[in-house]
Amino acid sequence: MVAETLLAIRDLKVHFKLGGDRVVKAVDGVTIDILRGETLGLVGESGCGKSTLGRAVLRLTEPTSGQVFYRDRDLAHLSGKQLREQRRHLQIIFQDPYASLNPRMTVGQIVGEPLETFRLARGREVEQRVQELLETVGLSKRFTKRYPHEFSGGQRQRIGIARALAVDPDFIVADEPISALDVSIQAQIMNLLEKLRREKNLTYLFISHDLRAIRHVSDRVAVMYLGKLVEIADAKTIYQEPLMPYTKALISAVPVPDPRIEATRQRIMLEGDVPSPINPPAGCPFHTRCPYAIDVCKEVVPQLVEIKPAHFAACVRISPKMPHIEDVPPGAAPGLE
Amino acid sequence: MSANGALLEVRNLRTYFDTEDGVVKAVDDVSFQLQRGETLGIVGESGSGKSVTNLSIIRLVQEPPGKIVSGEVLFKGEDILLLRPAAVRRIRGRRIAMIFQDPMTSLNPFMKISRQLMEMTQLHLGHTKGQAYEHAIRMLETVGIPDARTRADSYPHEFSGGMRQRVMIAMALSCEPELLIADEPTTALDVTIQAQILELIKKLKQETGTSVILITHDLGVVAGMTDHVLVMYAGKIFEQAKTTELFARPGNPYTKGLLRSVPDPTAEQGKLYQIPGLPPDVAHLKPGCPFAERCDRVEEICRREFPPFVELTTDHHSLCHFAHEVYGG
Numbered sequence: 128m129v130a131e132t133l134l135a136i137r138d139l140k141v142h143f144k145l146g147g148d149r150v151v152k153a154v155d156g157v158t159i160d161i162l163r164g165e166t167l168g169l170v171g172e173s174g175c176g177k178s179t180l181g182r183a184v185l186r187l188t189e190p191t192s193g194q195v196f197y198r199d200r201d202l203a204h205l206s207g208k209q210l211r212e213q214r215r216h217l218q219i220i221f222q223d224p225y226a227s228l229n230p231r232m233t234v235g236q237i238v239g240e241p242l243e244t245f246r247l248a249r250g251r252e253v254e255q256r257v258q259e260l261l262e263t264v265g266l267s268k269r270f271t272k273r274y275p276h277e278f279s280g281g282q283r284q285r286i287g288i289a290r291a292l293a294v295d296p297d298f299i300v301a302d303e304p305i306s307a308l309d310v311s312i313q314a315q316i317m318n319l320l321e322k323l324r325r326e327k328n329l330t331y332l333f334i335s336h337d338l339r340a341i342r343h344v345s346d347r348v349a350v351m352y353l354g355k356l357v358e359i360a361d362a363k364t365i366y367q368e369p370l371m372p373y374t375k376a377l378i379s380a381v382p383v384p385d386p387r388i389e390a391t392r393q394r395i396m397l398e399g400d401v402p403s404p405i406n407p408p409a410g411c412p413f414h415t416r417c418p419y420a421i422d423v424c425k426e427v428v429p430q431l432v433e434i435k436p437a438h439f440a441a442c443v444r445i446s447p448k449m450p451h452i453e454d455v456p457p458g459a460a461p462g463l464e
Numbered sequence: 465m466s467a468n469g470a471l472l473e474v475r476n477l478r479t480y481f482d483t484e485d486g487v488v489k490a491v492d493d494v495s496f497q498l499q500r501g502e503t504l505g506i507v508g509e510s511g512s513g514k515s516v517t518n519l520s521i522i523r524l525v526q527e528p529p530g531k532i533v534s535g536e537v538l539f540k541g542e543d544i545l546l547l548r549p550a551a552v553r554r555i556r557g558r559r560i561a562m563i564f565q566d567p568m569t570s571l572n573p574f575m576k577i578s579r580q581l582m583e584m585t586q587l588h589l590g591h592t593k594g595q596a597y598e599h600a601i602r603m604l605e606t607v608g609i610p611d612a613r614t615r616a617d618s619y620p621h622e623f624s625g626g627m628r629q630r631v632m633i634a635m636a637l638s639c640e641p642e643l644l645i646a647d648e649p650t651t652a653l654d655v656t657i658q659a660q661i662l663e664l665i666k667k668l669k670q671e672t673g674t675s676v677i678l679i680t681h682d683l684g685v686v687a688g689m690t691d692h693v694l695v696m697y698a699g700k701i702f703e704q705a706k707t708t709e710l711f712a713r714p715g716n717p718y719t720k721g722l723l724r725s726v727p728d729p730t731a732e733q734g735k736l737y738q739i740p741g742l743p744p745d746v747a748h749l750k751p752g753c754p755f756a757e758r759c760d761r762v763e764e765i766c767r768r769e770f771p772p773f774v775e776l777t778t779d780h781h782s783l784c785h786f787a788h789e790v791y792g793g
Contacts, residue, residue, distance in 0.1 A: 172657075281742065311758075315740075336655065377656060379659075382658075384711070384723065386688070386707050389687045400657065
C-alpha cells in the first residue's frame with residue numbers, strides 16, 4: 128500500500144529579521160511529506176528551528192516562503208478566513224503545560240472553547256462533549272469546574288491534549304509535549320498520545336530534543352540542524368544505522384539506561400557548540416563540528432539524497448554507492464560525483 | 465574520619481518545611497555513605513527530596529520555611545550540622561563544591577568570568593590577585609574553554625549554556641574540593657553538550673580523585689556515571705545499591721517501574737510500561753507505603769504499615785514489604 132501524504136511541506140523558509148541586515152534563518156528550505164497516520168519525529172538541539180518549523184506548518188508563525196499543502200490547498204498562502212476553516216483540522220500541543228492554559232478559565236471553558244469557536248456544539252452539548260473529552264485523556268469528568276492551577280504538570284498536559292482533540296483534528300503538532308514532565312509521567316503521556324493516534328486515526332509531528340522519546344513514539348524520524356533537515360529515515364534505522372555524521376554523534380550521545388552498555392560505549396564527542404543561526408557557516412552547516420569535514424564541505428551546501436531506500440541524508444561525503452562514511456577514502460566526496 | 469573510611473556519612477537526616485498546607489517532610493530519615501573517590505547517583509522525580517538532601521548537607525536550606533529537624537552529616541567524621549556558620553562557609557566552596565542545573569542563575573551576570581573565578585581562590589586559598597588570575601585561566605583551560613586567556617574577561621551572557629556550565633565546573637573545582645555535588649548539571653543542556661560535560665566531570669574526577677554526588681532524574685546518566693545509586697521517593701530512600709546491581713536486579717517496585725518506563729533506544733518499540741497515578745502530596749502522606757497507590761504489586765499490608773528497609777545484600781537495601789520477592793522475581 129502506498130502511504131497517502133497528509134501534509135506536503137515544500138521548501139519552507141522562516142527567516143526572522145533582526146536589526147540591520149542580520150537575519151536568523153530559523154527554517155531554511157525544508158521539504159518533507161508527512162504521511163497520514165504516521166508519527167513523524169522531528170529531533171534536533173535547541174535553536175535548530177524544530178519548533179519554528181512546527182509552528183510555521185500551522186501558520187502560527189508566518190513562513191517567509193514555501194508551501195504547505197493540505198487537502199490540495201496551500202496553507203502557507205490561505206487568507207485569514209480560509210485558514211481558520213482549515214485550522215480546525217490542524218492542532219498543536221505545547222511544551223509548557225503551565226504557560227499554555229489560561230489560568231482564569233475553568234477546564235470546562237478551556238476544552239469547550241474550540242467547540243464553540245468552530246460551532247461544533249452548543250449549550251448542553253458542549254458540556255457533555257467536554258466531559259467525554261476529559262475521560263478520553265484519562266481525567267475525571269468532574270474536573271470541568273476546576274482551574275489549571277489545581278492540577279499537576281501531567282494533568283495539565285492532558286487538558287491541553289483534550290483541548291486539541293475537541294475539534295476532531297486530522298493532524299497534531301506535539302511540540303516537546305513531555306519535556307517538562309517527570310519520568311513516570313512522561314511514559315503516561317507518550318502512551319496516551321499513541322492510544323489516541325490509533326483510536327482517532329491521527330497524524331503527529333512529534334517535536335522533541337529527547338532522542339529516547341523520539342525513538343519510542345516515531346515511525347519516521349527527521350533530524351534538523353541549523354534550520355535544515357539533515358537526515359530522514361524510519362525510527363529503527365536511524366538509531367541503528369545513522370549515516371550523516373551529525374546524526375551519528377547525536378545518537379551516540381544519548382545515555383542508555385544500562386550500565387553494562389554505558390561502560391563499554393564509544394561516544395563520538397563533538398567539539399564546541401552549535402554555531403549561531405544568525406551567522407551560520409557557509410557550505411554544510413555542520414562542517415565546523417564535523418570530524419569528517421574536508422575543504423569542500425565549507426563550500427557546498429549538501430542536499431538530502433536518498434542514500435538507501437527511504438533513507439535520506441545530506442552529506443557530500445557519502446553516496447548511494449558509498450553509504451558509510453567510515454569506508455570513504457580520505458578526502459573523497461562521492462556525493463559530488 | 466569515621467571508622468569505615470567514608471568521606472561523607474549522612475545519618476537519619478530529616479529536613480521539614482512549614483507550608484500553608486502543613487508540614488512537608490521533604491527529607492525524612494535519610495541515611496547513606498559516600499566513599500572516597502566514588503560517584504553516588506541520587507535519582508528521583510520532582511518532590512522526591514533529592515535536591516533538599518544535598519542542600520541540607522551543605523546547610524543551604526532556607527530557614528524558615530525549611531528546617532533540618534534532626535540527623536548528622538559527618539564529613540570526614542565532623543558533623544557539619546553542628547558547625548557554626550563561619551565554619552560551614554569555610555567548607556562550602558573549598559572542600560565541598562556545588563554545581564547546579566542552571567548555570568545562568570548561578571553566575572553573577574554583572575561580573576567578568578575571570579573575577580568570579582578569582583574570588584574563589586582569593587577567599588579560600590589566600591591567592592594574590594595575580595595568582596588568582598593565572599589560576600582562573602588554568603581552570604578555564606582545564607574545562608575546555610577555547611582561547612581561555614582572551615575569553616576570561618567576558619561576561620556570562622557572552623557564553624553559551626554549555627560554556628557557562630564549564631565555567632561553573634571550573635569554579636567548583638578551583639579549590640580542589642574533596643566532594644563535588646552536581647545537581648542536575650546537564651538537564652538544561654543539549655544532548656551533544658551533555659555528553660561533553662559528563663565526560664569532563666568523569667575526566668576531572670579521575671585526575672583529582674574528587675568524590676561526586678550526582679543528582680539527576682535521568683537513569684541513562686546514572687547508568688554511565690555512577691558507582692552507587694540512591695532512589696528517592698516522597699522524601700525517603702526507596703532503594704540503594706551498586707549501580708550495576710540496581711539496573712540488573714532492582715529490589716523495589718518503584719525502581720523497577722521507573723526502569724521500565726524509560727524508552728530504551730536499543731530495544732524494540734512497543735507499549736511503554738507506565739507507573740499509574742501521580743507522585744503523592746508529601747504534606748498529606750497516608751499511613752503505609754507512600755508508593756502503595758501506584759504500585760503494581762500492592763497488598764493490604766502496604767496500605768496499613770510503613771514498609772521496612774530490607775537488606776537484600778550487604779550494600780543493597782530496599783524499602784518494601786516484599787523486597788525479597790521483588791528482588792528474587
